[in-house]
Amino acid sequence: MTSPFERLKALLRESRAEIDRDLAEGRARLRYRMERGRAVFDTEIRDAHRAIRERLPGYILHARPRVVLTAPVIYGLIVPFAALDLCVAVYQAICFPVYGIARVRRGDHIIIDRHRLAYLNGLQKLNCLYCGYVNGVISLVREVAARTEQYWCPIRHAVNPADPHDRYGDFTDYGDAEAFQSRNKALREDLHPDRDARER
Template identity: 55%
Template sequence: MADSILNELRERLKGAQEEFEAELDRRIEVQRQQFRYRLEQGKVRFEEDMRDWQARYRTGIWRYLTGARIAYLLTAPVIYALIVPLVFLDLSVTIYQHICFRVYGIDLVRRRDHVIIDRQHLAYLNAIEKLNCIYCGYANGVIAYAREIAGRTERFWCPIKHARRSADPHPLFESFLEYGDAEAYRAWMESYRRGKGNFEVRS
């Protein structure tokens, strides 16, 4: 009974998610028409008059720096120092998935689906703002990319839910086996071994 209720809720949630994503796509298309830009081979192209209009709202670098709080300027090196571990994380998980996922038969995570850097095309941003936006896009994208790789790894090796809910589990987590269900886990293990790499916990 409880499983049927959860499955029904899961299907409703899936339908709502699909509807939500369709609405997001529709709104993005409306924004493209409103602000007159298009994507050409992944690159943003604004119409010339729209770029001129945006440029009127750009703040000069000197004014931007002199108008900033001193605390913001002093903490900037702390923020940018994180580029070292971020690049190391990016490189590490990329090497890891290209080696291990191919062995395990797990689909590779497409990095470009998560690391999106395109705000530098906005003419109303000055050079410092563009650099900040590039950095934020990269940092958050790498973390999302690493999370997806970690989630697929967890699904492969230990697809068991935790005893208590986490604040924001990755999307694959809800399909995991129930915490404490030893019979289901062993049945899944045997089924997985017979399948020689075909993975499916449950729908």
């Protein structure tokens, strides 16, 4: 009998496949293709995008004053996020090889591409760079933390978290000491960089 977490993971895989199909349909409809990991629009589409771009002076003049005043607060967070990014990179480089955990690829999480859209002005592009980086760092850190949790403490909480990470469903139930003892080694082996090669 499959558990609710296993059913949820299967549903998540199906949903991701559906999202991939939707993205492919969107590429065809919006007339761009992927070349070496980069979106490339047809020339006439790119020209049309440039034609509708809101010019920077008008964009700034139409901004609400309170929005402008809060900008330093938002942009000031780049320092702690960059520090977090650096700390997690050092942590992975030192600890993951020792634990036998496959490293998390930055490029799978930090995706910075929206600044190439011709319908965005310079400030909008900067905002998109910032959001792509910060949300990517959060995603990267979450996966690093999830792998660490799976290695050291793969036990579900007594109360369900609001948004558990993808690995949480494989953890043992709270209070199930026997399952923790019997499954801990397998859960650690699942994190090993050579796991896929061993399964072939």
